Amino acid sequence: MRPSRLRENYIGFQTIVIKEVGRVLRIWIQTLVPPAITMTLYFIIFGSLIGSRVGQLGGFSYMAYIAPGLIMMSVITSSYTNVVSSFFGAKFGRHIEELLVSPLPNYMIVLGYVVGGVVRGLLVGILVTIIALFFTRLHMVHPFVTLSVVILTAVVFSLGGLINAVFAKKFDDVTIVPTFVLTPLTYLGGVFYSINMLPVVWQHIARANPILYMVNAFRYGILGVSDIGIGTAYAIILFFIIGLFSFSLYLLHNGVGLRS
Amino acid sequence: MQALSLHALTKTYKNGVQALKGISLEVQPGEFIALLGPNGAGKTTAIGIVTSLVNKTGGQVTVFGYDIDTDIEAAKSCIGLVPQEINFNQFEKVGDIVVNQGGFYGLPRRLARERAEKYLRQLSLWDKRHDMSRTLSGGMKRRLMIARALVHEPKLLILDEPTAGVDIEVRRSMWDFLKKINREGITIILTTHYLEEAENLCQRVAIIDHGEIIVQGRTRDLLEKLHSEIFVLNLREPLRELRPLDGYAVTQVDDTTLEVEVNKSQNINTLFDMLTKNNVQVLSMRNKVNRLEELFVRLVEGKG
Numbered sequence: 174m175r176p177s178r179l180r181e182n183y184i185g186f187q188t189i190v191i192k193e194v195g196r197v198l199r200i201w202i203q204t205l206v207p208p209a210i211t212m213t214l215y216f217i218i219f220g221s222l223i224g225s226r227v228g229q230l231g232g233f234s235y236m237a238y239i240a241p242g243l244i245m246m247s248v249i250t251s252s253y254t255n256v257v258s259s260f261f262g263a264k265f266g267r268h269i270e271e272l273l274v275s276p277l278p279n280y281m282i283v284l285g286y287v288v289g290g291v292v293r294g295l296l297v298g299i300l301v302t303i304i305a306l307f308f309t310r311l312h313m314v315h316p317f318v319t320l321s322v323v324i325l326t327a328v329v330f331s332l333g334g335l336i337n338a339v340f341a342k343k344f345d346d347v348t349i350v351p352t353f354v355l356t357p358l359t360y361l362g363g364v365f366y367s368i369n370m371l372p373v374v375w376q377h378i379a380r381a382n383p384i385l386y387m388v389n390a391f392r393y394g395i396l397g398v399s400d401i402g403i404g405t406a407y408a409i410i411l412f413f414i415i416g417l418f419s420f421s422l423y424l425l426h427n428g429v430g431l432r433s
Numbered sequence: 434m435q436a437l438s439l440h441a442l443t444k445t446y447k448n449g450v451q452a453l454k455g456i457s458l459e460v461q462p463g464e465f466i467a468l469l470g471p472n473g474a475g476k477t478t479a480i481g482i483v484t485s486l487v488n489k490t491g492g493q494v495t496v497f498g499y500d501i502d503t504d505i506e507a508a509k510s511c512i513g514l515v516p517q518e519i520n521f522n523q524f525e526k527v528g529d530i531v532v533n534q535g536g537f538y539g540l541p542r543r544l545a546r547e548r549a550e551k552y553l554r555q556l557s558l559w560d561k562r563h564d565m566s567r568t569l570s571g572g573m574k575r576r577l578m579i580a581r582a583l584v585h586e587p588k589l590l591i592l593d594e595p596t597a598g599v600d601i602e603v604r605r606s607m608w609d610f611l612k613k614i615n616r617e618g619i620t621i622i623l624t625t626h627y628l629e630e631a632e633n634l635c636q637r638v639a640i641i642d643h644g645e646i647i648v649q650g651r652t653r654d655l656l657e658k659l660h661s662e663i664f665v666l667n668l669r670e671p672l673r674e675l676r677p678l679d680g681y682a683v684t685q686v687d688d689t690t691l692e693v694e695v696n697k698s699q700n701i702n703t704l705f706d707m708l709t710k711n712n713v714q715v716l717s718m719r720n721k722v723n724r725l726e727e728l729f730v731r732l733v734e735g736k737g
Contacts, residue, residue: 215618270516271533
């Protein structure tokens with residue numbers, strides 16, 4: 174590819190990112206505030222009120238134990254929601270055609286939306302972390318693991334949001350996956366408990382949940398404890414990124430849900 | 434090298450509808466060509482394939498020599514599209530829509546802003562650049578889509594029903610603008626329902642019906658094919674009884690209006706001589722329908 178084409182592609186990618194991040198900041202009351210409020214309630218109810226009666230978990234107070242999971246939960250939900258709503262909105266309003274008629278390659282379109290989702294996920298994650306610090310002390314035991322896992326997880330769910338948006342035909346379709354798939358998997362992904370507390374059979378079943386690996390890897394980064402191996406967690410996250418990215422490119426290349 | 438070449442282009446939708454049945458068309462650089470056809474003829478499908486909004490079933494499309502199957506990005510860089518439906522973000526500012534589109538085509542931010550200013554000024558939208566696009570009138574929205582399509586200065590501009598639903602004044606100003614950019618070298622393909630528009634603007638027309646191009650050629654040459662025209666004559670004074678005019682088919686619409694069919698072989702001066710002899714004074718005269726419309730209707734209805 175000629176150098177000027179690469180530069181033009183980069184400008185196109187940058188334009189999507191500016192648009193997406195601008196959107197997140199412009200409607201901050203919809204994109205940043207609700208997860209902060211929800212997580213504050215989680216900290217108060219599960220952390221302070223119920224958590225004080227639970228005692229310690231993995232050598233930490235219940236509040237400290239669930240904090241990484243709650244941060245990750247907000248990152249997952251926000252990155253997914255951002256891309257699914259933005260991409261579907263563009264599809265519904267037909268301004269996705271502005272991108273489809275442009276010479277911008279599909280991988281740049283996917284990356285642009287993913288970066289938008291990651292930025293919103295991280296902004297919400299930072300907000301929730303700040304809120305968590307009002308309730309408990311958090312040390313980042315493994316900063317690299319913490320940052321890499323949160324970014325890679327946001328990438329996974331941004332890609333998931335994009336695929337959901339590609340298939341969505343109406344606004345209801347945008348909420349089905351977060352409500353019926355994402356939320357249950359997150360709740361069952363070890364946010365509020367260690368899987369070692371489950372019966373053996375359920376421990377095996379829980380290991381089929383990819384969110385369990387992401388939550389535990391993030392918890393390992395912050396607290397230094399995890400129910401699963403970190404190497405396995407990275408492998409699973411990378412597997413999902415490669416799989417979902419490839420699938421997104423396939424969908425855009427064939428125009429599934431976008432071209433007739 | 435042609436600006437656009439369609440060769441045996443076919444499209445069959447999933448529901449089995451065959452929208453295009455192997456159309457072939459060549460557009461030369463600098464041409465201003467109209468694609469005419471009734472609703473559902475396949476015009477928008479053809480445009481959709483060229484601009485990669487619709488996947489083709491078969492055939493070949495090249496844009497300034499770039500095959501859309503092998504060099505889609507280069508082909509897309511040459512095209513600017515003004516679609517039939519409003520397709521910009523209604524919650525985005527007018528200026529941002531144009532600047533961002535420049536970005537998608539790889540224009541650096543500064544250049545995109547300069548181009549946005551240039552085209553928004555030319556299309557009388559510069560004062561609206563900070564307004565939300567949803568607040569624009571219908572005509573302004575159409576002009577915004579033209580500015581957006583031009584920001585990367587394409588060599589080929591495709592307009593799908595650009596003047597649908599806009600008032601006459603705006604339509605005329607858009608015609609002037611399109612003529613101007615065509616003179617500057619941009620090749621223009623236009624689909625329209627206003628046949629007057631095609632006759633006024635385009636050097637060449639192609640008529641599509643049921644997924645096939647039934648006729649194409651120079652507008653002037655096609656109009657020559659009309660064997661007769663119907664003229665409407667407005668009379669100065671009411672006419673009680675009209676005597677037959679030898680060789681002319683005349684219909685009296687009301688007291689002061691006549692419709693006369695004039696064949697190619699007939700002379701309009703003779704008609705006026707006969708009317709004068711009958712003490713009929715004509716105040717004004719016009720075609721009953723636009724000439725291209727007449728041809729279009731005859732071709733589409735299979736009258737030849």
